[in-house]
Amino acid sequence: MATEVHMHGRIGESIKRKEDGRFLRGKGNYLDDIELPGMLHMAILRSPHAHARIKSVDTAAASAMPGVVAVVTGDLMAQHKLAWMPTLSYDTQAVLATDKVRFQGQEVAAVVAETLYQAEDARDAIEVDYDVLPAITSPDKAKEPGAPLIRDDKENQKDNHIYHWEAGDQAATEAAFARADKVVRLHTFYPRCHPTPLETCGCIADVNGATGKATIYMTSQAPHAVRTVFALVTGLPEQNIRVISPDIGGGFGNKVPVYPGYVVATAASLLIGRPVKWVEDRNENLISTGFARDFHMDGDLAVDKNGKITALRVHLDSDNGAFFADAQPTKFKAGLFHIVTGSYDIPAAHVTADGYYTNKAPGGVAFRCSFRVTEASYLIERLVTNAAIELGMDQADFRMKNFIQPEQFPYASATGWIYDSGDYPKAMNVALEKLGYDELRRDVEARRQKGEVTGIGIASFTEVVGAGHGAEFDILGLRMFDSAELRVHPTGKALLRMGTKSQGQGHETTFAQIVTEELGIPAADVAVEEGDTDTAPYGLGTYASRSTPVAGAATAMVARKLREKARKIASHLLEAAEEDLEWETGRFYVKGSPDKAKTIQEIAFAAYTNLPEGMEAGLEGVHYYDPPNMTYPFGTYAVVVDIDKGTGQVKVRRMVAVDDCGVRINPMIVEGQIHGGLTEGFGIAFMELITFDNDGNCIGSNFMDYLLPTAWETPRFELGETVTPSPHHPLGAKGVGESATVGSPAAYVNAVIDALSPYGVTNIDMPIGPDKVWAALRSKGVTE
Amino acid sequence: MKVSIRVNGAERNGDVEPRVLLVDFLRTNLRLTGTHIGCDTSSCGACTVLLDGEPVKSCTLLAVQANGRGVTTVEGLANGANLSPMQVGFHEEHGLQCGFCTPGMMLVGTALLEHNPNPTEDEIRWAISGNICRCTGYMNIVKSIQHAAKLRQAGEVAPRATAATAAGGE
Numbered sequence: 001m002a003t004e005v006h007m008h009g010r011i012g013e014s015i016k017r018k019e020d021g022r023f024l025r026g027k028g029n030y031l032d033d034i035e036l037p038g039m040l041h042m043a044i045l046r047s048p049h050a051h052a053r054i055k056s057v058d059t060a061a062a063s064a065m066p067g068v069v070a071v072v073t074g075d076l077m078a079q080h081k082l083a084w085m086p087t088l089s090y091d092t093q094a095v096l097a098t099d100k101v102r103f104q105g106q107e108v109a110a111v112v113a114e115t116l117y118q119a120e121d122a123r124d125a126i127e128v129d130y131d132v133l134p135a136i137t138s139p140d141k142a143k144e145p146g147a148p149l150i151r152d153d154k155e156n157q158k159d160n161h162i163y164h165w166e167a168g169d170q171a172a173t174e175a176a177f178a179r180a181d182k183v184v185r186l187h188t189f190y191p192r193c194h195p196t197p198l199e200t201c202g203c204i205a206d207v208n209g210a211t212g213k214a215t216i217y218m219t220s221q222a223p224h225a226v227r228t229v230f231a232l233v234t235g236l237p238e239q240n241i242r243v244i245s246p247d248i249g250g251g252f253g254n255k256v257p258v259y260p261g262y263v264v265a266t267a268a269s270l271l272i273g274r275p276v277k278w279v280e281d282r283n284e285n286l287i288s289t290g291f292a293r294d295f296h297m298d299g300d301l302a303v304d305k306n307g308k309i310t311a312l313r314v315h316l317d318s319d320n321g322a323f324f325a326d327a328q329p330t331k332f333k334a335g336l337f338h339i340v341t342g343s344y345d346i347p348a349a350h351v352t353a354d355g356y357y358t359n360k361a362p363g364g365v366a367f368r369c370s371f372r373v374t375e376a377s378y379l380i381e382r383l384v385t386n387a388a389i390e391l392g393m394d395q396a397d398f399r400m401k402n403f404i405q406p407e408q409f410p411y412a413s414a415t416g417w418i419y420d421s422g423d424y425p426k427a428m429n430v431a432l433e434k435l436g437y438d439e440l441r442r443d444v445e446a447r448r449q450k451g452e453v454t455g456i457g458i459a460s461f462t463e464v465v466g467a468g469h470g471a472e473f474d475i476l477g478l479r480m481f482d483s484a485e486l487r488v489h490p491t492g493k494a495l496l497r498m499g500t501k502s503q504g505q506g507h508e509t510t511f512a513q514i515v516t517e518e519l520g521i522p523a524a525d526v527a528v529e530e531g532d533t534d535t536a537p538y539g540l541g542t543y544a545s546r547s548t549p550v551a552g553a554a555t556a557m558v559a560r561k562l563r564e565k566a567r568k569i570a571s572h573l574l575e576a577a578e579e580d581l582e583w584e585t586g587r588f589y590v591k592g593s594p595d596k597a598k599t600i601q602e603i604a605f606a607a608y609t610n611l612p613e614g615m616e617a618g619l620e621g622v623h624y625y626d627p628p629n630m631t632y633p634f635g636t637y638a639v640v641v642d643i644d645k646g647t648g649q650v651k652v653r654r655m656v657a658v659d660d661c662g663v664r665i666n667p668m669i670v671e672g673q674i675h676g677g678l679t680e681g682f683g684i685a686f687m688e689l690i691t692f693d694n695d696g697n698c699i700g701s702n703f704m705d706y707l708l709p710t711a712w713e714t715p716r717f718e719l720g721e722t723v724t725p726s727p728h729h730p731l732g733a734k735g736v737g738e739s740a741t742v743g744s745p746a747a748y749v750n751a752v753i754d755a756l757s758p759y760g761v762t763n764i765d766m767p768i769g770p771d772k773v774w775a776a777l778r779s780k781g782v783t784e
Numbered sequence: 785m786k787v788s789i790r791v792n793g794a795e796r797n798g799d800v801e802p803r804v805l806l807v808d809f810l811r812t813n814l815r816l817t818g819t820h821i822g823c824d825t826s827s828c829g830a831c832t833v834l835l836d837g838e839p840v841k842s843c844t845l846l847a848v849q850a851n852g853r854g855v856t857t858v859e860g861l862a863n864g865a866n867l868s869p870m871q872v873g874f875h876e877e878h879g880l881q882c883g884f885c886t887p888g889m890m891l892v893g894t895a896l897l898e899h900n901p902n903p904t905e906d907e908i909r910w911a912i913s914g915n916i917c918r919c920t921g922y923m924n925i926v927k928s929i930q931h932a933a934k935l936r937q938a939g940e941v942a943p944r945a946t947a948a949t950a951a952g953g954e
Contacts, residue, residue: 016875023883024871026858030884117801149947196883198822198830198918249820249884250918278827282823318896504882504919668878675921676881703916711922712913 009516009523014020014668026248031202031219032279035088042265042278043119043187045109047101050135050359050696055723058127066468067118069365071430072096072110074642085233087325092132102322104698105287107260108301112268120371135359139317142356150357162324162355167338173350176311184387189765190375192294195367199249202279204264205269215242221255224539245531251503253365256327256543257290292367295375299383311348311404318355321362328371329473335372336464338415342380342593343424343462344402349414359696368741370544381459381746389757395458421724430720431636448715453498453643454757461743462634466549470626481626482550483537486558488619490608491523492601499539500551501531506669511555513665518559520586520600537622538583545735554625558728561621566603572612573598631726631734635659637747642754646784648774658720662734667681677740678717683709685748689767787851792860797917800847807831818887820856829915832888833857838894858887869935870894879928880920889913893929
């Protein structure tokens with residue numbers, strides 16, 4: 001039973017996680033576990049209607065109930081100029097509604113009381129009189145002539161259109177389509193789903209009336225950005241705002257935005273002078289906080305007679321809900337969707353996107369993906385498989401024929417990306433070999449002869465992650481760099497702080513290992529802290545798989561800075577010239593005399609006790625890393641499904657996932673990330689759906705309707721890897737947190753489409769429940 | 785109403801409204817915050833505790849319903865500094881990421897092994913199918929429970945108490 005003891009934990013070692021201890025003992029420190037003296041509790045009243053004018057809000061009965069300290073309405077917030085707040089996409093969002101409600105679940109009023117039970121009782125006693133208006137629940141309805149105007153609060157808004165956005169070269173693309181031997185078309189809808197981390201969102205606002213200091217504990221993936229946004233919104237001086245993200249119970253993008261509840265709780269604490277806690281329940285989480293996807297996509301692929309793709313043309317309508325609150329880099333209205341040419345060498349491409357207001361929840365977040373990369377990857381991988389099927393070619397062969405080749409990197413894509421590195425054929429070959437593809441293909445044919453419905457789906461995704469660089473990527477103007485501060489103490493132990501924030505990704509282990517690699521301090525001796533804006537250096541946070549590409553790089557760079565100082569100290573201690581010293585992990589020694597050496601721990605002690613003349617004391621530093629480019633992780637996923645003709649039930653027989661995320665720092669943690677992403681991808685493909693009826697009622701508003709995969713449905717995954725380092729990252733790493741959610745939905749769906757292709761079925765929109773498969777089979781005359 | 789519940793082996797008393805949920809009694813009155821709230825509808829299992837040894841969802845049970853009975857929470861798994869085999873299994877097999885579902889998963893796993901010391905993979909998957917994990921994809925949770933089963937069978941109770949301390953990294 002004894003496990004190997006790793007003294008160092010350098011890059012590439014699967015050391016066990018340093019953060020596990022507190023979670024195993026039930027001593028994690030999640031937001032709702034925090035109890036402050038005198039703390040009050042807040043409950044939010046939400047709109048039952050998707051679209052309605054507010055005629056009156058009567059709080060008299062609620063105010064008189066036991067334990068109630070305050071009832072907050074939109075009018076009260078308006079008196080403090082806080083009824084509206086800016087969004088991350090330069091729009092505005094209602095904090096508490098004053099004029100209309102624009103989606104079901106919108107925040108209308110809040111009760112602050114001594115206990116949560118009292119706050120909820122009083123919330124239910126608030127009476128709101130609504131004048132119900134027709135609801136718009138899709139972009140198609142939003143653009144109908146005479147459609148009700150959702151954003152009548154905005155002066156120049158005359159319809160429900162939000163933005164038009166384009167990428168690529170329209171003329172070249174149209175010319176290529178005019179010459180095409182074959183055009184493959186796919187209309188598909190990537191439905192609205194929800195990241196729904198197991199811990200919901202929440203905050204505790206603690207504004208100290210004596211000092212003016214506002215300490216806000218918050219389930220935030222980006223605490224520094226939140227601090228700055230709060231300073232801008234409230235006018236509080238930024239040094240008086242402290243945002244603390246404690247342990248976070250999963251994020252997946254849901255915990256990037258600023259939600260109205262945070263603003264109301266902070267205002268309430270400011271006015272009342274006591275700490276105020278607000279924690280969503282699951283229903284609130286599903287109906288009001290950042291959803292994902294909701295893209296209606298039309299993709300056309302031009303192919304020549306040799307099976308080479310010559311152009312890609314895409315139009316999409318984006319359903320952004322009642323406020324344009326997408327969390328994404330400012331320049332890119334449809335996120336990074338224009339990575340849509342994927343892993344393929346496509347000479348011409350043109351993408352157009354239009355965003356629309358609807359009477360649905362706002363806050364299109366990147367659910368475990370780098371700003372709409374998932375939608376892009378899904379579309380191109382679906383198109384490629386459909387093209388292969390239509391051309392009578394093998395899916396794998398068609399991909400191999402059209403891949404960007406290894407010698408083409410760095411590769412400039414038709415929509416303007418510069419891919420850093422890749423070897424797509426290699427990843428494909430590893431996946432095919434693992435799968436036993438050729439034999440499996442024969443087996444599929446044999447089974448089909450017997451009347452079975454079975455198929456293989458492939459997806460060879462390419463992601464673009466790790467935002468920035470800062471010149472191109474920003475959030476509200478804040479450049480997307482990230483940071484690491486490293487302090488090596490006199491005893492040789494270290495404290496590393498970063499501008500990112502783990503939500504379960506294992507940062508306390510992975511980033512300690514980078515210090516181990518660079519300085520030779522054992523990972524067990526490196527404490528990693530994140531999430532407290534009063535102590536951590538400024539950074540843009542954890543999402544878009546950016547922690548290792550950006551903060552990980554910053555960690556390597558700051559460690560290297562310290563190593564250079566350590567060299568000077570070692571030179572002093574060893575009485576040898578700096579250039580005569582050699583570094584091996586953990587120590588400097590004199591060239592040719594390996595016994596004449598000083599360990600990093602000895603050097604650290606000297607940094608505080610025995611310095612060279614004129615040198616500043618200490619062994620501490622900070623680095624802000626602005627990456628020169630994004631990183632481009634990739635891989636090939638392959639899925640085998642069996643379909644029951646009688647019920648439409650899809651069974652995933654096998655799932656092979658080959659990932660290339662560059663250099664893997666802790667392979668155990670990397671594989672854990674992939675397992676999780678493949679499972680969320682499975683949920684999205686087959687189970688998870690937020691939808692609305694014609695009145696705008698949210699269906700999928702609790703875990704009895706919003707279905708998540710359990711251990712029973714979830715497939716067993718077979719993982720493989722290739723390693724193509726990023727040429728520009730100091731460690732060669734690319735980031736992996738989101739690859740599997742990005743790549744896997746298309747692989748699952750392609751397997752279903754492949755299985756149904758003998759019957760002429762070319763599309764089923766996710767989630768692929770048995771009802772849809774059954775209906776598709778019946779529509780083609782297939783019965784049991 | 786007065787309630788008296790044996791929590792992790794110690795008698796705990798309280799005076800609560802009849803409507804108070806067991807999970808709120810544990811978290812708010814007793815400050816045992818290792819039991820989490822994930823969904824309010826008995827769907828996710830983050831609030832799982834053992835009631836007289838059987839897994840129950842404490843978000844759908846009133847505190848008064850536990851009166852006179854025994855409750856085990858995650859805080860009751862370790863024996864002082866010594867982690868239980870289940871806790872060791874989750875650490876060794878990377879059975880947790882964000883940690884929010886972990887208490888419920890470990891308690892279900894613990895109850896399973898009491899009844900069935902050597903479960904098959906399917907039996908483990910069925911046992912934990914009332915508990916949702918959003919991070920791990922369950923493969924390593926299955927391995928963690930298998931790891932715990934092996935430790936129990938080998939009679940090794942918590943052989944590496946320090947393996948998962950905050951200083952860990954081993």
